[in-house]
Amino acid sequence: MNQYVLFKLEDESYGIEIEYVKTIEKISNITRVPNTKPYVKGVINLRGEVIPVIDLRERFGLPIRDYNNDTRVVIVSIQDYIIGLIVDSSSEVIYLNDNEVDNPPVVGEVNTVEFIKGIGKKDGKLIMLLNLKKVL
Incomplete structure (x- = not known):
C-alpha cells in the first residue's frame, strides 16, 4: 500500500x-532566473533555502492561468x-493498494503520457500518478 499526496491541475x-x-x-514571491525553460518560473526562498520552482500547468502543456488563493507549491x-x-490546489493524502493502480495507457511502443507512471x-475517481524523475 502506498501513500500519495493529491493535487489538482x-x-x-x-x-x-x-x-x-x-x-x-x-x-x-518568485524570483525569475534568466535563460530557463518557460515552465521554470524561477526560485523561492523557503526558510533560508533557495528552491527552483516549475509550473506544472505549463510543463504539461495546459492553459496558463493566474495564481490564486488555492495555488500551492508542492516542495x-x-x-x-x-x-x-x-499546482492549482492541494487536497489530501490517500492510500492506494497495488490493485487500485493501473499501468499508464500505451499506444504502440510509447507511453502516451511520459510523465505518468x-x-x-x-x-470512482481517476488519479494520474506522476513519474517525478520524468517531470523534473
Whole structure:
C-alpha cells in the first residue's frame, strides 16, 4: 500500500508518492532566473533555502492561468534535488493498494503520457500518478 499526496491541475487529480513530498506551501514571491525553460518560473526562498520552482500547468502543456488563493507549491525532494511544483490546489493524502493502480495507457511502443507512471482508482475517481524523475 502506498501513500500519495493529491493535487489538482484543471479538473484532473494527480498524485505524488508521499516520500518525495517535503512540504506544501502557499505561493510566494518568485524570483525569475534568466535563460530557463518557460515552465521554470524561477526560485523561492523557503526558510533560508533557495528552491527552483516549475509550473506544472505549463510543463504539461495546459492553459496558463493566474495564481490564486488555492495555488500551492508542492516542495519535493528526489535524488538530492529539492524542487517546488506549482499546482492549482492541494487536497489530501490517500492510500492506494497495488490493485487500485493501473499501468499508464500505451499506444504502440510509447507511453502516451511520459510523465505518468500509473493511474490510481479511488472512490470512482481517476488519479494520474506522476513519474517525478520524468517531470523534473
